């Protein structure tokens with residue numbers, strides 16, 4: 001569990017429910033807003049926001065804004081399927097209950113945003129370090145992203161740099177494209193995946209639409225908690241599989257969270273006649289200290305590269321573990337198939 005502080009509202013709710021639809025952009029025709037779908041039943045606002053709660057141990061954060069509950073239902077469905085952490089973005093001034101008043105206010109706020117004035121929100125997040133992917137959900141207002149979420153992205157743009165954002169939206173019938181362009185402009189350094197839009201006609205299929213979207217995003221639905229308890233890492237190089245004993249630090253915890261989803265294959269090349277190094281493709285928290293390595297040491301370099309040592313080196317970096325039963329360069333090189341480029345697959 002790591003360093004995310006939800007300064008205002010964090011809900012770690014795992015409520016299954018309705019259904020989602022697929023994120024193909026629909027043509028965007030600016031149009032009059034439609035009456036929002038009412039959330040079915042009386043459960044739309046059954047969670048009580050307001051109590052700051054530390055983030056869970058998921059790799060996925062689902063952050064959403066929702067006035068009348070539709071987007072919230074989708075957000076909760078994503079959370080349920082992914083075992084994600086849930087966070088509601090709330091406007092500082094509560095939404096208007098009166099629909100017409102809300103329409104007027106939305107138009108005013110959208111006009112203000114165009115002038116660079118973002119309506120204040122209650123919600124902020126200290127950092128997103130622990131998350132591989134952040135799901136960002138909002139209603140479509142006048143073909144645009146609802147204003148509280150625009151403010152949230154605006155306020156957190158620098159913290160979201162380099163992060164992968166998966167946008168999802170609900171609407172009466174409007175498309176999502178305009179809001180995707182808004183999100184890209186608000187967070188120019190974030191990566192964006194395929195999106196999900198649920199309109200009032202596709203909302204009833206929410207569950208299956210969310211499931212197929214998550215499948216397309218290649219995010220694994222099973223955050224297998226049992227895998228998280230292991231202290232052993234399996235490394236496969238060619239036909240050889242060997243094990244390493246993992247260190248006890250937040251870098252390893254984050255790596256295990258990643259590997260609990262899917263094995264990870266890394267291309268590694270030799271460096272300095274002492275190590276093989278390869279990019280993880282994502283960043284892990286760093287716990288750098290001055291270390292003198294030996295054969296078999298698994299090291300995290302600069303938060304984003306895996307190094308397997310077959311000889312000694314001294315540097316400031318993070319220990320991830322140690323290959324079992326290896327004490328010499330020859331033993332380690334034998335497991336790695338000698339020098340030269342390799343692919344190593346890590347799994348729990």
Ligand SMILES: Cc1cc2nc3c(=O)[nH]c(=O)nc-3n(C[C@H](O)[C@H](O)[C@H](O)COP(=O)(O)O)c2cc1C
Nearest residue numbers: 033036066067068069070071139142143172173174
């Ligand atoms: C201020 C406002 C503007 C809206 N504008 C549109 C719109 O342009 N196109 C559309 O299809 N639906 C529009 N809607 C309908 C909502 O997008 C839709 O009901 C959505 O599912 C509401 O999500 P929520 O329940 O999470 O608030 C608007 C609703 C409101 C309140």
